[in-house]
Structures are given as structure tokens and as C-alpha cells.
């Protein structure tokens with residue numbers, strides 16, 4: 001019998017039959033409130049009728065309009081609509097399929113445009129699993145161990161992870177900016193540095209918002225030294241953090257913006273956006289690919305952006321996110337195993353640790369497993385695996401947030417009782 005690879009880890013035992021909005025229905029008839037959204041992908045909820053209709057209609061017209069052979073209407077329309085959301089000046093877009101591919105395209109462009117070799121990444125960043133993207137990922141050795149040599153020219157600087165250091169946020173930001181300056185003095189000279197690559201909020205690396213002053217410090221240094229600032233909005237973009245783009249929590253703007261995941265509600269498509277001037281500095285013909293900018297994905301993307309606007313989903317993300325965080329902080333007050341609750345919008349992380357902030361991965365894993373039995377799907381994250389992340393759909397209702405909180409607390413309580421009973 002042929003089976004799926006044993007290296008493919010599945011966070012829950014659920015086999016899906018169908019899904020609607022914030023709900024997943026198992027083949028066993030069980031109902032689950034989905035606070036995973038396929039790792040932050042199904043932004044408009046599962047099978048939003050307008051997204052389904054757009055994809056169905058496009059399937060009947062043309063599915064694969066290979067975009068280095070022919071151009072198609074959905075991609076032109078998506079580019080137009082995305083243009084309304086992109087930061088001023090980022091008026092040129094290249095489409096691929098996955099986040100990793102878009103990350104690689106951004107690095108390729110930054111190196112070609114500057115003629116410089118090095119990329120600076122920030123500790124805990126996740127940028128994908130293809131070899132170059134994994135080389136840029138510092139969210140855990142499991143993403144890069146065992147298949148070296150990795151891509152050369154990657155240097156890591158500190159991320160202002162205040163909770164981990166046990167500092168206040170300002171101290172952590174000052175420290176991380178000093179370390180970046182030190183790196184530019186000791187290891188990768190500005191003239192050898194093509195890009196800074198950073199997420200607006202660490203995703204797989206622990207659901208940690210990037211402090212606005214830190215991002216602004218990067219922007220300042222990038223502008224001073226002619227370094228390209230690449231902001232990876234793959235997980236944090238499209239309303240996830242309560243702003244359309246995660247970097248909009250700060251005044252900093254990227255030279256290259258990367259988007260994927262939530263942009264098409266589950267259909268695979270990714271993109272990088274830059275100014276035409278920067279994009280034109282890449283080598284002619286250096287962007288392409290068989291499946292990039294697929295017509296059905298693009299049509300779903302157009303519908304997704306329309307739904308995000310028409311249903312005020314960015315605002316819903318902010319309001320529901322505040323409710324979720326307030327509820328989680330209340331739960332934290334009852335369970336000392338929860339060391340930190342943080343996040344923006346519908347991107348909330350719960351860090352489990354002991355009293356001296358030692359990461360408690362076993363507790364996080366047990367809670368994540370336990371939530372499934374309580375009808376709530378969750379995921380873990382963080383380099384040490386001790387963070388549970390909640391990623392509801394942007395269409396989530398106040399009642400669903402309340403129910404999710406109830407189920408989450410029940411799971412934490414059950415695991416805490418079992419842990420106490422064992423002690």
C-alpha cells in the first residue's frame with residue numbers, strides 16, 4: 001500500500017469532508033471551529049460563496065493561461081486591485097505560486113538590482129522551505145538542518161524579542177538595532193549588503209509583532225546605505241493583523257513587498273511588488289515559471305480583495321482580534337503556565353513557559369492537541385515550539401471568538417489538571 005511520507009507531520013487527526021466560513025466538518029461528522037485557516041490562508045473563510053463563484057466561472061473559461069505565453073484578464077484585474085492596496089510607489093508586480101518562490105524572487109531581484117551578495121535576516125524569521133528560503137529562515141533548525149550547504153551570503157541579526165530577553169520593549173529594540181549596526185560593521189559591510197528581509201510580525205517564529213520603531217530603524221538604515229528593505233507579508237498581510245499590511249503598524253514602507261496566503265483564500269498564488277525602477281534593475285527574463293499567476297487563483301484573488309473590502313474584513317480583524325486578545329489575557333490570569341499573550345488582530349500567540357520564562361514546549365503541544373477534542377483547531381509555532389497560535393478567518397464573528405475562547409480555556413484547564421495530577 002502506498003502511504004503519504006512519514007516526514008509530513010499533521011497537527012491534528014482530522015480528515016476533512018467540507019468546510020464553510022470558520023467551520024471544518026470531518027468525515028466522521030465532527031464539527032471544528034477552525035482557528036488555523038490553513039496557516040493563515042483562508043482569509044475570507046472556507047469556501048466563501050463569492051470566491052467559489054469566481055473560481056468556478058474562471059474554470060469554465062480557461063484554467064491555465066501560462067503567463068509567459070499569453071496574458072489573461074484575471075491577472076490584469078488582480079494587479080489593478082492589488083495596486084489599490086500596495087504602498088505608494090510599488091507599482092510593479094511579479095506573480096508566482098508559493099511564499100517560498102516569492103521570497104526567492106525578492107532576493108534574486110535585490111541581489112541583481114544592487115550587485116551586492118549579502119542578505120540580513122532577523123532571528124526567528126520564517127521565509128519558506130525551498131533551499132534558498134530555508135537558508136533565510138531562522139525559526140528553528142528543523143527547517144535547515146541536514147541538507148547543507150545552504151545558500152551563502154545570509155547573515156542573521158537579533159530580533160527584539162522582549163519577553164524572551166526579560167526586558168521592556170524599548171530596551172530590546174535598542175539592543176537589536178545596536179546589534180544590526182554591529183553586524184554591518186563587523187561582518188557584512190553596507191556595500192556588500194543587498195537587503196534586509198523581515199516579517200512585519202514573526203509568524204512560524206512565534207507570533208511576535210515586529211515593534212514599529214525597530215522596522216523604522218531598519219528603513220532608516222536601508223535608505224542611508226542603499227540596502228533594499230524586503231518585507232515578507234506572506235502570513236501577516238491581507239488584513240491578518242488588523243491593518244491591510246502588517247508593516248502599516250509602523251511608518252516604514254518596503255522596497256519589495258512579498259504577499260501570498262490570504263490573497264486568494266486558499267488558491268495558490270504569491271507575488272512580489274516593487275517600484276518599476278527597482279524591478280527593471282533585474283536581469284531580463286529572470287522572472288517566470290510554468291504555473292505562476294494561475295488564472296483560477298487570480299480570479300479567486302480578485303474576489304477575495306472585493307470581499308475583504310465589501311465586508312470590512314480588515315476592521316473586523318482588528319475588532320475581533322482585540323476581543324480575542326482580551327479573552328486570552330483573562331485566561332492567562334487564571335493559568336500561570338501562560339507566560340505571554342501577544343499579537344495584532346487575528347494573529348495571536350500564547351507562549352507557554354515556567355515562572356522563570358523557560359519555554360514549555362510540552363505544555364504548548366499538549367494544549368494544541370487537546371483543543372481538537374474540544375472542537376477547536378489550533379497550531380503551535382516558535383523556535384522552541386512553546387507557542388500556540390490562533391489564526392481565525394477574517395470573517396470570524398464575535399460569537400465564534402467567544403466560543404473559541406471557551407474551548408481554548410477548557411483545553412488549557414484539562415491539560416493543567418493532568419499536569420498537576422502527575423506532579
Ligand code: PMP
Pocket residue numbers: 039097098099100101103126127128129199203204232233234235236260
Ligand atoms: N514567508 C512567511 C512569512 C510564511 O509564513 C511562509 C509560510 N508559512 C512562507 C514565507 C513560505 O510560504 P510557502 O509555504 O507558501 O512556501
